[in-house]
Amino acid sequence: MSELVFVYGTLKEGFDNHIVMMESNGVLVSKPARMPYFNMYDQGYFPAAVCTDSKNDVIYGEIYSVDSLAPLDRLEGYPTHYDRVQVDTQYGKVWVYVYADPEGDLIASGQWTK
Numbered sequence: 001m002s003e004l005v006f007v008y009g010t011l012k013e014g015f016d017n018h019i020v021m022m023e024s025n026g027v028l029v030s031k032p033a034r035m036p037y038f039n040m041y042d043q044g045y046f047p048a049a050v051c052t053d054s055k056n057d058v059i060y061g062e063i064y065s066v067d068s069l070a071p072l073d074r075l076e077g078y079p080t081h082y083d084r085v086q087v088d089t090q091y092g093k094v095w096v097y098v099y100a101d102p103e104g105d106l107i108a109s110g111q112w113t114k
Contacts, residue, residue, distance in 0.1 A: 003069055004094040006035055006087070008061030009047040009112045011072070020075045024066035029091055031062040037087075040110055041102035047112040048099030051085060059110040063091055072097070 005026075010017040013031070036055040041048045049059055066072065069084075076082040082097040 002065045002067055004029065004063055004089075004091055005066055005069065005072060006033060006061055006063050006089075006094045006096045008035070008040060008049055008059050008096075010045075011075070012062050012112070017075060020071050021064060021066070023071040024064075024068050026064035026066045029063040029065050032060050033063045035059050035061065035087065035089075035094075035096065038096070038098075038110075040107040040112065041099070042104040042107055043099075043102060044104065045114075047107060048082075048102040048104070049096060050098055050100075050102060057110075059107075061112075063089070063094055069095065 011021050036058050037052055038049045038059045039052050039057050040059045076097045082099055084095050085098050086093045086095055
């Protein structure tokens with residue numbers, strides 16, 4: 001059974017960890033994709049998303065259909081480093097990896113470009 005996942009950092013196409021998306025047999029569903037109720041923080045080599053209460057807080061990324069979340073979970077350190085939340089979208093329920101306590105600067109644009 002496939003799962004939908006929203007990626008916003010190093011798992012995006014063209015970034016270093018996109019190979020892990022391919023290990024999950026990721027098939028692109030939407031690029032770009034917009035995810036309200038989230039902020040993004042710069043953690044240095046990677047971004048971290050956090051849930052908010054405002055639909056005006058938006059981050060941008062890509063949505064993939066994957067055969068397995070296991071390779072992504074390993075990369076993200078789920079459930080000890082990142083957690084996963086499921087969000088209702090126009091594509092159905094989509095998993096988003098979230099960070100409990102980011103320490104970096106807010107990425108006001110909601111777009112990871114490093």
